């Protein structure tokens with residue numbers, strides 16, 4: 001094992017190599033800081049991993065796959081050009097998402113307000129026109145450290161715009177559930193069933209407080225920004241960030257488990273790795289870990305009160321030919337197709353998972369990266385990225401149960417893609433337990449590193465920044481505001497504060 005040696009001191013040591021660490025490390029290194037990132041797994045990138053998981057030539061994004069949050073986020077705004085110069089290229093689509101219903105009908109979300117009004121009804125125009133004038137506040141709340149001067153400025157901006165009564169009404173409107181918002185907005189089931197599954201990608205269910213707001217944010221963001229992915233797989237983003245950090249003299253190492261933050265006189269002075277090395281940090285230790293690990297392992301202390309969300313399963317298919325969908329021909333060209341009976345279907349599956357059951361009719365996310373980036377499979381072949389976000393917390397998974405559940409899901413997909421079963425070259429399923437084994441931050445297979453119910457989101461999620469009484473110790477990652485996803489928000493906020 002390569003060891004850094006005590007002789008080398010860094011300005012900042014970052015624990016873990018998730019997107020927030022890499023964004024933070026890149027900004028700091030570019031700003032002249034000596035940066036060291038230590039990752040316990042053998043592969044860098046955390047929930048971004050690209051590998052030939054099934055067959056040679058089939059390039060799978062094993063965990064996350066879709067990068068609208070990165071491309072629309074603050075780190076990309078700062079670093080995009082430098083990453084492009086290191087070979088990172090984004091591809092996008094005009095057909096981002098659809099829902100295919102059990103009766104063979106489908107509904108599509110397209111890339112302009114006019115096209116979506118034609119597809120979904122004139123109500124859509126009202127959605128966009130109602131959302132866009134205050135989009136700065138919505139995206140501000142998701143991109144600002146709320147417990148800070150910037151957070152206060154955002155609140156004052158809202159107050160000036162709405163006045164006190166208007167502000168209370170506006171904030172009240174943000175608390176509405178997806179179910180109430182969808183049923184009040186759209187008279188028919190098609191648009192409701194198109195948008196409802198997207199609430200799962202925000203970690204919520206359609207009956208949760210604030211899920212209506214999150215659904216609007218995500219639906220409008222997809223119309224405006226599409227679903228960009230990097231040519232060649234998500235790991236190209238990791239590669240480019242690592243190159244940038246190393247290019248500025250930073251160190252990034254895999255296979256280095258950090259077991260302790262070294263604290264002397266209330267000041268974080270570095271970290272100690274499980275192989276016994278102390279790596280000093282003269283200005284900051286930045287931990288991209290869950291609160292459970294931060295307070296239960298890296299620092300002395302006890303367990304903290306922090307709740308994890310539902311589990312996630314991923315299924316990857318290598319196919320001998322492209323998936324051929326029944327019904328609307330556009331399904332063959334759509335990046336993400338959800339399979340669900342509709343709003344009530346999503347609601348029921350979430351509720352079953354919350355009650356500890358495997359849902360009878362799960363919402364199936366069928367991702368088709370080849371519709372955007374054909375380079376990810378040999379010519380004439382097919383590849384699918386499947387995600388199931390409604391699995392019970394704390395369920396004990398055996399390999400046999402995982403495969404039987406994956407069989408059930410495969411049968412359901414095959415009702416919409418009749419050539420699926422005959423085309424399967426290989427299927428690889430990853431249970432929530434497999435996810436946690438690959439990344440300790442995915443506790444119980446929760447892809448979002450912590451439940452996102454209102455009591456643990458926004459102002460109530462751990463703050464990115466000083467998390468503890470320990471000076472010089474900073475907390476970032478999906479467990480901190482603005483939460484999960486590939487935006488790199490918490491890492492960027494902390495880097496900017498340190499550079500100030």
Ligand SMILES: Cc1cc2nc3c(=O)[nH]c(=O)nc-3n(C[C@H](O)[C@H](O)[C@H](O)COP(=O)(O)OP(=O)(O)OC[C@H]3O[C@@H](n4cnc5c(N)ncnc54)[C@H](O)[C@@H]3O)c2cc1C
Nearest residue numbers: 016018019020040046047064065066258447478484485486
């Ligand atoms: C299956 C799946 C699919 C997803 N799909 C999408 C998607 O398509 N689009 C999207 O925007 N978001 C998606 N998400 C969410 C998004 O990927 C994550 O929220 C995000 O990547 C988390 O980044 P992070 O910076 O918090 O760190 P993580 O990616 O969680 O990485 C943390 C890293 O820290 C390491 N680590 C932890 N403790 C230590 C230690 N003590 N010492 C050393 N290293 C340590 C871990 O090994 C890990 O590599 C998905 C998540 C999952 C799991």
